[in-house]
Amino acid sequence: MADKKAQLIIEGAAPIDLPVYSGTLGPDVVDVRGLGGEGYFTFDPGFMATSSCESKITFIDGEKGVLLHRGYPIEQLAEKADFLETCYLLLKGELPNAEEKTRFDSTIKNHTMVHEQLKTFFNGFRRDAHPMAIMCGVVGALSAFYHDSLDINDPHHREISAIRLIAKMPTLAAMVYKYSIGQPMMYPRNNLSYSENFLHMMFNTPCEDKPINPVLAKAMDRIFVLHADHEQNASTSTVRLAGSSGANPFACIAAGIAALWGPAHGGANEAVLRMLDEIGDVSNIDKFVAKAKDKNDPFKLMGFGHRVYKNFDPRAKVMKQTCDEVLSELGIDDPQLELAMKLEEIARTDPYFVERNLYPNVDFYSGIILKAIGIPTEMFTVIFATGRTPGWIAHWNEMISMPYKIGRPRQLYTGATQRDYPSK
Numbered sequence: 001m002a003d004k005k006a007q008l009i010i011e012g013a014a015p016i017d018l019p020v021y022s023g024t025l026g027p028d029v030v031d032v033r034g035l036g037g038e039g040y041f042t043f044d045p046g047f048m049a050t051s052s053c054e055s056k057i058t059f060i061d062g063e064k065g066v067l068l069h070r071g072y073p074i075e076q077l078a079e080k081a082d083f084l085e086t087c088y089l090l091l092k093g094e095l096p097n098a099e100e101k102t103r104f105d106s107t108i109k110n111h112t113m114v115h116e117q118l119k120t121f122f123n124g125f126r127r128d129a130h131p132m133a134i135m136c137g138v139v140g141a142l143s144a145f146y147h148d149s150l151d152i153n154d155p156h157h158r159e160i161s162a163i164r165l166i167a168k169m170p171t172l173a174a175m176v177y178k179y180s181i182g183q184p185m186m187y188p189r190n191n192l193s194y195s196e197n198f199l200h201m202m203f204n205t206p207c208e209d210k211p212i213n214p215v216l217a218k219a220m221d222r223i224f225v226l227h228a229d230h231e232q233n234a235s236t237s238t239v240r241l242a243g244s245s246g247a248n249p250f251a252c253i254a255a256g257i258a259a260l261w262g263p264a265h266g267g268a269n270e271a272v273l274r275m276l277d278e279i280g281d282v283s284n285i286d287k288f289v290a291k292a293k294d295k296n297d298p299f300k301l302m303g304f305g306h307r308v309y310k311n312f313d314p315r316a317k318v319m320k321q322t323c324d325e326v327l328s329e330l331g332i333d334d335p336q337l338e339l340a341m342k343l344e345e346i347a348r349t350d351p352y353f354v355e356r357n358l359y360p361n362v363d364f365y366s367g368i369i370l371k372a373i374g375i376p377t378e379m380f381t382v383i384f385a386t387g388r389t390p391g392w393i394a395h396w397n398e399m400i401s402m403p404y405k406i407g408r409p410r411q412l413y414t415g416a417t418q419r420d421y422p423s424k
Contacts, residue, residue: 003022018030052237069228070090078226079318088101109190114172130378131177131180135257138175139172152249174186188201193221199216216326222319226362236391240407244399253392253393256392269380271363272302285342285346301358319366334372337371340364
């Protein structure tokens with residue numbers, strides 16, 4: 001039942017009553033579903049003012065810089081919860097107790113291996129293929145190996161698929177990296193945490209099994225937590241749209257990975273490193289900052305400001321702390337990292353950036369951390385996809401669990417009217 005009503009008045013037509021609903025947080029929404037029956041559609045390119053679904057998972061207040069997962073602030077989760085606890089929260093709606101956490105962690109660890117035949121799938125890709133191209137393929141291919149649990153109407157099947165995806169994503173990500181550099185793919189180890197295991201599969205070899213630095217493992221876990229979900233962004237909306245057709249979860253997540261690949265979305269932290277390459281040296285900063293301030297210059301400083309957050313990105317606060325910890329631990333003397341820190345200082349103090357709320361965002365710091373850890377730039381979006389997987393699955397499962405319709409956006413047609421094929 002609607003909380004209140006709005007009335008749409010169109011010149012020359014009778015007023016149209018529209019229901020208005022209120023959520024627990026956020027602005028009210030006007031239900032425009034009935035407009036089609038009145039002969040009208042709404043026009044909202046980019047869906048900037050359109051609620052595509054009802055959800056209980058994540059809330060963002062971009063004006064105040066608030067990000068809540070199931071009601072819990074992201075800052076608290078990043079400080080007190082690990083990634084798998086955050087996964088459980090997104091999937092189940094509540095934090096696990098000690099017994100539930102132990103059982104969930106154990107279940108994930110017991111599903112980290114992938115089918116041996118999947119290794120041969122990699123041989124069809126060129127060695128220099130972009131890791132995201134391979135991830136799209138191998139994640140979609142999982143449906144060919146695990147078709148025993150693809151009944152999306154069966155809650156147990158959905159749970160099994162969720163566990164498999166969360167467990168196997170870091171294994172696949174590490175396999176993609178190892179394939180690209182020609183090293184043997186490492187098997188996961190069940191005595192390691194989720195993030196330790198990922199770093200083990202990324203950087204160890206059969207010749208040398210080095211211990212995992214706990215500071216780097218903690219940083220990796222935080223990166224996963226801070227990327228776990230972000231409401232109805234482009235990739236999550238893509239997962240929901242693909243899922244609305246009844247597609248299997250592996251195909252839906254592969255679709256999300258494809259959407260994430262874009263430089264305006266998951267590729268933003270890659271773009272930060274490319275920007276630093278373009279600037280080249282600390283001595284060039286003033287010139288490039290001036291270019292960024294010039295509205296007639298196409299150059300943009302990547303990693304500053306955010307489409308949703310008009311204040312400080314709450315994830316960036318935690319990521320900056322993590323960045324400082326990693327750089328202090330590794331003691332890296334890298335000209336590019338020195339350049340990044342100088343840019344951060346300018347963005348925090350220069351009135352031009354401060355007045356426009358162009359603060360460093362999560363992509364700025366995550367790119368610096370991943371580079372410091374030793375992860376190549378082209379792998380950054382793969383890391384993002386690994387962290388975002390529980391959010392994608394939670395939204396897909398929420399949609400499938402409720403009455404839903406196949407997504408079918410409409411359009412404002414401005415092409416030719418009907419015309420006849422010319423006589424010959």
